[in-house]
Amino acid sequence: MMANAVSESEMSDVDWLVMRARSFPKSDPYSAKAWLITAKSLFPQSYVIQFESYLVEKTAKNVNEAARHLQDMLLSFPFESRLWVEVHSILESLRKDHLDPNADFLTSMFAAIPTTIQCQMLLKVSETISDVLERCQLLLMAMEKFPNLIQEHGLKLVEMLVTEESNSGIVNSPVNCYRKLLVCDVMPLVLEKSGHLEVNKFHLCIWLQRAIEFYISYVSQPANSGDATGGKSGASASSPPSTTTKNVRGLAALAEADMQVENPWGSLFKLLVMIGNRLSWDMERDLVSKSRDYQIQSLNHQLLRAKSSQSADATNNKQILYTAMVLFVYSMINYVSHVDPESCHIVGNTHQGSLILLEGFKKTDSTTPSHSKKSKSDKPSQPSIHPSTSISAPAVILHHFETAILCMELLNSTEEMKFEFFNLCQNWQKETQMIMNFFQIDMNIYQGNYDEALSLIQNPPFAISSKVKMRKMSLQMACCYFCQRKYRKACELVAEIADDICNLSNSSPLGKEGVEDNTIMTSSPDRSLVLLHSSDSELFLYCMQVFIAALRDKLYSPQRQDTVLAHLIILLQYNWPVHETLFSDVVSVIQKQNSFAYNLFFSYVHQVDILEEFAFLDTQEGGKVNLDIMPISTKTLAQQRTVTRGVNKGVKEDFKAMLEKQVGTVSEPMVVIVRRFLREEKAEILQSVS
Secondary structure (H helix, E strand, O other): OHHHHHHHHHOOHHHHHHHHHHOOOOOOHHHHHHHHHHHHHHOOOOHHHHHHHHHHHHHOOOHHHHHHHHHHHHHHOOOOHHHHHHHHHHHHHHOOOOOOHHHHHHHHHHHHOOHHHHHHHHHHHHHHOOOHHHHHHHHHHHHHHOHHHHHHHHHHHHHHHHHHHHHHOOOOOOOOHHHHHHHHHHHHHHHHHOOOOOOOHHHHHHHHHHHHHHHHHHHHOOOOOHHHHOOOOOOOOOOOOOOOOOOOOOHHHOOHHHHOOOOHHHHHHHHHHHHHHHOOOOOOOOHHHOOHHHHHHHHHHHHHHHHHOOOOOHHHHHHHHHHHHHHHHHHHHHHHHHHOHHHOOOOOOOOOOOEEEEEOEEOOOOOOOOOOOOOHHHOOOOOEEEEOOOOOOHHHHHHHHHHHHHHHHHHOOOHHHHHHHHHHHHOOOHHHHHHHHHHHHHHHHHHOOHHHHHHHHHOOOOOOOOHHHHHHHHHHHHHHHHHOOOHHHHHHHHHHHHHHHHHHHOOOOOOOOOOOOOOOEEOOOOOEEEEEEOOHHHHHHHHHHHHHHHHHHOOOOOOOOHHHHHHHHHHHOOOOOOOHHHHHHHHHHHHHHOEEEOOOHHHHOOOHHHHHHHHHHOOOOOOOOEEEOOOOOHHHHHHHOOOOOOOOHHHHHHHHHHHHHHHHOOOOOHHHHHHHHHHHOHHHHHHHHO
């Protein structure tokens, strides 16, 4: 008791009155209020008493009374540090993702304060916060609630975020908290609600470039990225090793709700239109309110219109540059997300598996020996692309591809645009560069630039571990070699792919025999490409066509061996009767030379139509062709006969018997026979195409 008495005697009057008010339990707030009313009448200028009165009302959840006390303190005691700590906690509650009861009360109390005081609270607290990101978020909140502040603080906030991003050491990693806040929140707000605020044209272009860097990196980042998915990991994986975890701030530095970017492409198009309007570009003013499809179509038209104007002024050039950039990254990523879903994790894809773009083949006239490819100089500028019937929405995929190529050509049409485009690509992350690499391979194949395509395939900027990707790139490499008439190299690669497919598939069928492969083979005289699924059946069918086309090119060569004809005949059995016309060409060649020798004929030829044709060749009507196709050479058999008359009679009978037996004993599916042939006679096949 004595200690308490001494302690109370040493208190100031203000502290004693506050102590008396606090001595009442929370269940009796009225007694506490009575003591504080008395205290305020005695000491009307005491901050301690005023703050205690505020705490009592806050504890009692009296929204209006607490708001009134807080307002009075802000007007009377603007320099009290404890008061601003309280204000800071109130403002923090406004940014919480899920409101708890206490945050709900603080939000209601803030709303009960006059807007002029609210504005002062936001600005004052933002000035006192040392954390730049938090300061920027608070200032953004102030501008969103009070748009009149944008005129004074909008450009300052932009500059603050740009500077802090540079100082943080993560400027080369566009997906970070500062860039996200700048591109997704501050830029649209400043551009949309700043009225007549003057922004330097050069700065507007820099803003747009930063936005393009952010959005393309965001949509192409790995799905398991901690920053992208809300993980609270420390340093970003792509950050410089020398930068401390405290300074490295990816999206994980933001609240969970603030990490997500809803509709990234729509946001980028909106920024493009708003900045374009500021720069007096030829654009629709209300384009932002239109549908995505309409926006893409309109931007396409604007790009073509600006290009056709032939104007050399800077405004027109900038419009072409940035419109082409935005359309390019949009179309490229959407195209690659369809053809290589593994490379685009965030962009929605059709889940239809990997696709592959390859050179198509021409159906040849039965009387005219023509190559399946033309030389690079003969190709048309825009080959047609025939998608597989198993691909869903092929028109959308091809539209993205063709748009990306158009934009790519524009971006490389002048030195200025080439330079700007190069600078933009420098800050792309590994994932984006991977997407760009896949697109450029397909683009160079489309344009007939096979050397460039081979260089990109053979020197990727990243390690390839996926077996699907490796098989896809090997087949595209084989396609390029084939177009350069390097048939042996092409067939070596194709043989490995076919063998790999066979090993994976074991004895399962690779496709229904007799299916028309008009996707791979076209009757058009112009160059064409095919877009196939990376499925075993479609790729094996393409591998077969490479072998057939390479052998067909040797069909009329003076140095041709009978093995070329034999290998063609065996391979033509697969997917019979698609290649029946080519088989007729082979038969014509055999009839013309009046002989044919291949002692493995009956090991691999089981197609009834082909066997019947060879039976016909042995007749007078078929030309009485000298056929040496028995497992043991007919010459050897003839030498073994001991009779002197009708020396070949037994041989002929053996031949007919063998044909009849072969027709009646087809025990294996044709695909199994062909796969066995490719394995066992690989060296001979490669020799035939050399």
